[in-house]
Amino acid sequence: MIKVYLDNASTTPILPAVKEAMLPYLGEDFGNPSCIHSWGDVAREAVETAREQVAQLIGGNIEEIVFTSSGTESNNFAIKGLALAQQNKGKHVVVSAIEHFSVLHSAKTLEKWGFELTLVPVDKYGVVDPDDVRKSLRKDTVLVSIMHANNEVGTLEPIREIARITREHGVVLHTDAVATAGTVPVDIKDLGVDALSLAGNQFYGPKGAGALWVKRGVRIMPLLDGGVQEGGRRAGTENVPAIVGLGKAAELAKADMTRRTEHIARLRDRLLKELPARIEHVVVTGHPQDRIPGNASFCIEFIEGESMLMLLNSQGVAVTSGSACTSRALLASHVLIAMGLSHEIAQGSLLFSFGIDNTSADVEHVLEVMPPIVERLRQMSPLYSKFIKASKGGK
Amino acid sequence: MIKVYLDNASTTPILPAVKEAMLPYLGEDFGNPSCIHSWGDVAREAVETAREQVAQLIGGNIEEIVFTSSGTESNNFAIKGLALAQQNKGKHVVVSAIEHFSVLHSAKTLEKWGFELTLVPVDKYGVVDPDDVRKSLRKDTVLVSIMHANNEVGTLEPIREIARITREHGVVLHTDAVATAGTVPVDIKDLGVDALSLAGNQFYGPKGAGALWVKRGVRIMPLLDGGVQEGGRRAGTENVPAIVGLGKAAELAKADMTRRTEHIARLRDRLLKELPARIEHVVVTGHPQDRIPGNASFCIEFIEGESMLMLLNSQGVAVTSGSACTSRALLASHVLIAMGLSHEIAQGSLLFSFGIDNTSADVEHVLEVMPPIVERLRQMSPLYSKFIKASKGGK
Numbered sequence: 001m002i003k004v005y006l007d008n009a010s011t012t013p014i015l016p017a018v019k020e021a022m023l024p025y026l027g028e029d030f031g032n033p034s035c036i037h038s039w040g041d042v043a044r045e046a047v048e049t050a051r052e053q054v055a056q057l058i059g060g061n062i063e064e065i066v067f068t069s070s071g072t073e074s075n076n077f078a079i080k081g082l083a084l085a086q087q088n089k090g091k092h093v094v095v096s097a098i099e100h101f102s103v104l105h106s107a108k109t110l111e112k113w114g115f116e117l118t119l120v121p122v123d124k125y126g127v128v129d130p131d132d133v134r135k136s137l138r139k140d141t142v143l144v145s146i147m148h149a150n151n152e153v154g155t156l157e158p159i160r161e162i163a164r165i166t167r168e169h170g171v172v173l174h175t176d177a178v179a180t181a182g183t184v185p186v187d188i189k190d191l192g193v194d195a196l197s198l199a200g201n202q203f204y205g206p207k208g209a210g211a212l213w214v215k216r217g218v219r220i221m222p223l224l225d226g227g228v229q230e231g232g233r234r235a236g237t238e239n240v241p242a243i244v245g246l247g248k249a250a251e252l253a254k255a256d257m258t259r260r261t262e263h264i265a266r267l268r269d270r271l272l273k274e275l276p277a278r279i280e281h282v283v284v285t286g287h288p289q290d291r292i293p294g295n296a297s298f299c300i301e302f303i304e305g306e307s308m309l310m311l312l313n314s315q316g317v318a319v320t321s322g323s324a325c326t327s328r329a330l331l332a333s334h335v336l337i338a339m340g341l342s343h344e345i346a347q348g349s350l351l352f353s354f355g356i357d358n359t360s361a362d363v364e365h366v367l368e369v370m371p372p373i374v375e376r377l378r379q380m381s382p383l384y385s386k387f388i389k390a391s392k393g394g395k
Numbered sequence: 396m397i398k399v400y401l402d403n404a405s406t407t408p409i410l411p412a413v414k415e416a417m418l419p420y421l422g423e424d425f426g427n428p429s430c431i432h433s434w435g436d437v438a439r440e441a442v443e444t445a446r447e448q449v450a451q452l453i454g455g456n457i458e459e460i461v462f463t464s465s466g467t468e469s470n471n472f473a474i475k476g477l478a479l480a481q482q483n484k485g486k487h488v489v490v491s492a493i494e495h496f497s498v499l500h501s502a503k504t505l506e507k508w509g510f511e512l513t514l515v516p517v518d519k520y521g522v523v524d525p526d527d528v529r530k531s532l533r534k535d536t537v538l539v540s541i542m543h544a545n546n547e548v549g550t551l552e553p554i555r556e557i558a559r560i561t562r563e564h565g566v567v568l569h570t571d572a573v574a575t576a577g578t579v580p581v582d583i584k585d586l587g588v589d590a591l592s593l594a595g596n597q598f599y600g601p602k603g604a605g606a607l608w609v610k611r612g613v614r615i616m617p618l619l620d621g622g623v624q625e626g627g628r629r630a631g632t633e634n635v636p637a638i639v640g641l642g643k644a645a646e647l648a649k650a651d652m653t654r655r656t657e658h659i660a661r662l663r664d665r666l667l668k669e670l671p672a673r674i675e676h677v678v679v680t681g682h683p684q685d686r687i688p689g690n691a692s693f694c695i696e697f698i699e700g701e702s703m704l705m706l707l708n709s710q711g712v713a714v715t716s717g718s719a720c721t722s723r724a725l726l727a728s729h730v731l732i733a734m735g736l737s738h739e740i741a742q743g744s745l746l747f748s749f750g751i752d753n754t755s756a757d758v759e760h761v762l763e764v765m766p767p768i769v770e771r772l773r774q775m776s777p778l779y780s781k782f783i784k785a786s787k788g789g790k
Contacts, residue, residue, distance in 0.1 A: 003433075005434060007427070007430055007432065007434070010426075010427040010429070010430050010435075010632075011425065011426065011427040011632060012425075013423075013425045014421050014422070014425055019421045019422065022421065026409055026414045026417065026601065027409070027414065028408075030406065030407075030408045030409055031405075031406065031713075032402070032405040032406040032596075032602075034405070035402055035405050035713065035715060036701065036704045036705065036708070036715075036716075037402065037704060037707070037708040037712075037713035037714070038398075038708055038711075038713065039400060039402070039713050040405075040713070069464035069465075069468070069603065069631065069634065070464075070631035070632055070634075071631070071632075072619055072621040072622070072630045072631030072632070073464070073619055073631055075621070076618075076619050076620055076621070076630075100621065101620070101621045101622055101630070102619070102620060102621030102622070102630055102631070105620035105621055105630070106620045106621070108620070109620050199632075201427075201632060206421060206634075206636065207427075207632055207633065207634045207635055207636070207637075208464065208603045208604075208634030208636070208637050209603075223471075223618065224467055224468055224471050224497070225471055225496070225497060225500035225501045225503070225504050226467040226470070226471070226495065226496045226497030226500055226501070227467065227496055227497070235467045235471075235496070235497055235500070236464065236465035236466070236467030236468055236497070237405075237406060237465055237466075237467070237594075237596060237602055238602065239464065239465075239601075239602045239603030239634075239637070240602055241601065241602070241603070242602075242603050242634070242637070306431065309431045309432060310431065312432075313431070313432040313433060316433075317432075318426075318430065318432035318433065318434050318435070319432070320430060320431075321431075
């Protein structure tokens with residue numbers, strides 16, 4: 001059977017060169033970086049090399065990089081750690097309505113801890129208006145977090161403009177760059193943010209390693225207490241092989257970014273254009289231009305995403321409805337709802353996310369299998385029958 | 396040069412069979428377990444197999460196992476998550492004075508959040524008196540955490556007796572079993588605890604995977620908010636390869652425990668007996684009998700641990716002074732101080748921790764290189780000169 005992986009937003013494959021770089025640390029170089037002996041030295045040097053590679057990917061300083069276990073941990077650390085460290089100044093936090101749940105639910109946990117939370121809306125493309133951020137700021141606002149690009153619909157947010165506003169007001173700005181770092185150019189100085197989350201498994205690195213960049217001088221409270229690892233900001237024995245993999249993946253992403261982007265965007269653009277041409281009642285979600293290169297997200301009307309996932313899977317095609325982290329919860333995406341789509345339409349969301357291993361043949365396969373799947377599901381859909389009847393009645 | 400790794404308490408090597416089990420998940424089986432497609436299915440099944448292996452190691456139910464990124468995360472999750480979930484009942488927490496910093500510092504963070512903390516003392520062997528735990532309990536006590544064995548001096552704690560007391564009082568009992576799970580038999584029903592932390596890199600599994608077992612019905616608040624992974628108790632894309640490695644390591648540990656223990660304890664016992672016979676002014680720390688099999692901990696008087704580590708390293712021997720997580724902080728161990736040792740003596744702490752790859756030749760090498768190292772350092776030690784003068788003066 002043809003197998004087509006179009007779920008790179010959930011996790012990417014690991015590049016062979018990344019795996020190769022990791023293997024020694026799963027073998028004889030197994031030391032603990034905190035130890036004062038040769039095994040510890042080897043492990044520590046490996047971690048510090050990775051720190052430099054990650055710092056270079058985003059233009060940060062090495063001592064500003066804190067390794068974590070995932071993008072989710074980076075976001076939890078940022079939201080809770082930055083807010084708690086700043087709480088003497090105030091207890092008001094601002095995030096967008098379309099943040100990943102690791103940001104949104106962390107912010108809701110802050111609410112339980114006595115913080116107040118303002119959710120900034122988005123337009124129909126999923127774009128935050130910087131002016132809405134400005135209006136949300138109060139004297140007691142200590143943290144704003146707006147994602148660099150949305151993981152479900154791919155929309156890029158105007159972080160530079162938002163950063164100008166938060167800087168004016170002296171408020172810390174975090175951005176969740178899990179969907180962009182390693183995929184499109186991300187430069188912390190250019191963006192003007194104070195903290196930025198990234199995850200290795202989004203750009204051909206392994207699961208188990210993410211990072212939070214925190215600008216020098218910005219205070220943050222640890223999420224994990226214990227030993228003095230990561231400059232006292234994140235305790236726990238470092239996951240050396242995964243960190244090494246993250247570092248290598250960062251190096252390769254930086255070196256190869258233009259070629260990757262062109263390849264991925266070309267395939268994605270064909271699907272974005274052709275799928276709505278071949279199937280009726282398909283809505284492209286997200287911004288028409290300002291989106292990350294691999295993202296092709298749609299809502300297929302009158303159908304539930306879950307049934308499409310299953311039928312696509314039976315044709316060897318792996319995609320996601322909503323986001324990976326919630327796909328098994330089967331709720332309508334909070335992102336699409338915030339963009340103003342109805343629950344009915346949002347139920348039919350489908351995200352194709354392209355990666356460097358995809359080919360034109362993958363797109364052709366999707367374009368071939370999708371119309372009969374949609375046709376079949378619509379024939380079983382009461383909503384669709386109702387719609388057809390209404391259209392006929394209207395004629 | 397002879398290379399002798401005697402720092403298994405900091406981290407163990409990864410067994411080849413464990414690495415083998417992990418490799419597919421660093422290769423083509425790279426899926427995200429949350430996804431509804433074949434790649435997701437493979438990853439999810441791997442994680443669930445590992446969950447069963449870990450559950451079997453400690454006698455728990457699979458749905459009671461929450462995977463984390465490390466022992467430190469498990470302990471943070473337990474202390475903060477259990478206390479916060481129980482805070483409507485009261486805000487008093489009890490831990491021993493010799494807990495790992497991931498427990499101790501988490502408890503101190505709770506203090507910042509308005510909890511009160513009682514530290515239970517230990518005797519000269521590092522043993523907690525269950526009666527002291529009983530005395531520490533108040534009406535508003537919601538959590539007791541006492542480690543199963545201390546990571547620095549190896550002393551096993553009377554958890555069964557403590558569990559009887561906490562059960563009588565309806566207080567949740569957590570035990571940090573990072574130093575014991577996978578090394579000695581650990582059965583949660585036998586121990587009678589409500590939550591238990593473990594870490595794969597302590598029993599020949601990889602770094603990056605730990606677990607918290609939480610008894611069915613015991614409420615816990617997530618430390619990492621976000622997606623619905625791990626039954627909503629721990630968000631973030633699962634570190635599939637590391638979790639698979641943890642599971643495999645658990646399976647192998649259970650199958651091979653008796654043989655491993657006998658081998659390790661035999662080597663350790665020889666060092667415990669011979670080192671003090673060959674070097675003057677050596678104090679064995681920890682309990683003479685009730686200790687984990689791999690632990691041989693000493694204080695070498697009149698010397699600083701750090702200089703010994705360096706000279707031992709130059710002889711190819713890897714050991715630790717204090718614990719790995721703090722060795723680079725170079726503070727006198729809080730464990731030894733709590734056991735009543737002076738700062739001066741505690742400075743000379745040295746932990747040899749044996750593993751399954753060690754041999755009799757390793758012990759002989761240590762017994763050969765240690766006396767000249769100690770001799771050399773003592774000749775440079777002002778404390779030792781003072782002691783010698785005083786002894787001569789006293790004659």
